[in-house]
Amino acid sequence: MxxxxxxxxxxxxxxxxxxxxxxxxxxxxxxxxxxxxxxxxxxxxxxxxxxxxxxxxxxxxxxxxxxxxxxxxxxxxxxxxxxxxxxxxxxxxxxxxxxxxxxxxxxxxxxxxxxxxxxxxxxxxxxxxxxxxPHEWVTIEYNGYKFPGCFLKADNTGKKRPTITMHNGGDSHSEDHFFMYGQAAIDRGYNCLLWDGPLDTGGRFYEPDATYKTFGRKELTGAYRAAVDMLIARPDVDPDRLILTGESYGGAKTMFNATIDDRFAAVIPNSPIYSAPKMVRFMNENLPVFEGVTKEESNALLNKMPFFSRNTLKTLIWYNGFDSLLDWIPAAEELFETDCKKITAPFLAMYSESENTQFREQAEYAYKHVSSKIKDIIMTTVAEGADLHCQVNNYAKSQQVMFDWLDELLDYQVEK
Known part of the structure; x- marks a missing residue:
């Protein structure tokens, strides 16, 4: 080891x-x-x-x-x-x-x-x-569960607009994405749905039972499709121009969602994690808390970690409803092991230069193996000042890459 x-x-x-x-x-x-x-x-x-x-x-x-x-x-x-x-x-x-x-x-x-x-x-x-x-506070309802969201509106005209729905990362909240892509969407004439769903940190505050123990593949599919159902029922959403994106672990959720719902005009994972188990096993090579140890050994090593790392992982255990980190790989194998060939929508893979090698390898694999006729892959770099995970040190660059690609794909420009 x-x-x-x-x-x-x-x-x-x-x-x-x-x-x-x-x-x-x-x-x-x-x-x-x-x-x-x-x-x-x-x-x-x-x-x-x-x-x-x-x-x-x-x-x-x-x-x-x-x-x-x-x-x-x-x-x-x-x-x-x-x-x-x-x-x-x-x-x-x-x-x-x-x-x-x-x-x-x-x-x-x-x-x-x-x-x-x-x-x-x-x-x-x-x-x-x-x-x-312009915005509305909305609720995504599925099977008795109610998940809160914010529908950011391109304007108040009621015209049908291209609409983005975002998946949260492993330790991100829906509100974070207003600063990442939400305001940028409004500026460019796109609607954008931010929401805290099952297997999100925020989601568990509102629905404590919405964890891996209750949300298997069928339930997660139902909740994700319910969010899209809510969007296409709105008169200001263009159902033919729905865009799916997600950052960090939200990239794994994006890949999963793109295989169970064919209503998206574009899919943009940032980063495209097609195999969450592979990503976790990569982390386990240097931090053996996820596999190959006992629960007691995993918890003992977790408690030795620096505070921020330890807190991030303990929060992950909490919002997923795990008993320990040993639950992560089995749960991810059920949900976030994606067959890339099932993705057919236009596809943009985004990742950053200073991320670990798994992000690069998974991005390149996903780009190569999706069945999309239109597909691109873009790495943001140190030279651009956009090399951190999900471009958190340069949202402007991240926004420019994603929205310019979308504008060209959809042949869309907001009215002046």
Whole structure:
């Protein structure tokens, strides 16, 4: 066995602020929300400078403190009728609560409170800016389950528009995607559905029973198709121009969804994980917590990991309803082992230069083996400043790649 490495997996090569790789990745992830008024350089760097990396509570403490300060500012602006200032401040408060959430374990009292504070600030931010950000709060219903979502509208004209639906990554929430692709979609005349479904972190807060133990292949298929059913029932959605995308582990969900629903005009996984078990086994080579050990050995090694890596994996256990990390590969074998040949829609595979080799290999394999007549593969690079996992250090580049490809594929340009 290779030397044990107490970290998740390679998602970046160049650190910006923190020595811990996973901590620095998350810092850069939320720094990306600078786009679309989701963070301030001064606020987020001042907060980072206050963090004592030797104290596991410090990240949460400092980001909650900043979130509460900015949320109070938003409340004051709203009382005075300054809706744009209030909306921007609420969106920044969302980012800081969301950052704090990354450092809270599921068994902590703050886990649920901080999650819902982040969601509340996001919702209030969009509502305060409703004239600039047309949107509706929607619900995807399936078999008695109700999953919350936000339907971002290209405009309020009621015209049928191309529409994107997004899958969340392993540790992302639906609100994160407003900053990644949501506002960019509106700017380009696309609708965009953000939602927290089964096997998503946010989904379990609303539907605690929606875990791997209850959502097998049949149930997941039903929930994903219900989201599309909801979209095509809307008069402002063009059913012939539905786009499916997802980032990180959402790439695995995207690949799965593309094989069980033929209503998509384009499929864009970022990154295209066609075999989640293969990805997890790759991680297991240097971090043997997923296979080949006992539950006790897995948990013991997990508890030795740096705080951010440990917290990410414990949250993954929680939202999936696992008993331990040993459950991940068997569950993924049922759901996220995709036959690429079943994908026939136009296909764009996206990945980044500084990701681990599995992301590159799976992207290249998926590109080669999908049955799509129209297909492309694009790697974003260090030279472009877009080399981190899912281009979190350069959303502008990620948006340009995806939407330019879509505009050309669909022969679509928003009216001036």
């Amino acid at each position: 290779a030397k044990v490495e107490l970290k998740l997996t390679q998602r970046l090569k160049t650190k910006l602020f923190f020595d811990d790789e996973d901590m620095d990745f998350d810092f850069q992830l939320f720094l990306a929300n600078l786009e679309n008024h989701g963070a301030s350089i001064g606020e987020i760097f001042n907060t980072a400078r206050r963090i004592d990396t030797k104290n596991e509570l410090s990240w949460k403490t400092e980001f909650v403190k900043e979130a509460e300060r900015v949320e109070a500012l938003a409340e004051n602006c709203l009382k005075k009728g300054h809706r744009i200032s209030a909306g921007d401040a609420f969106l920044r408060a969302f980012t800081y609560y969301r950052s704090a959430f990354m450092a809270i374990l599921p068994e902590e009292d703050d886990f649920k409170r901080v999650y819902h504070k982040s969601v509340s600030c996001f919702r209030r931010g969009l509502d305060a800016k409703a004239k600039l950000i």
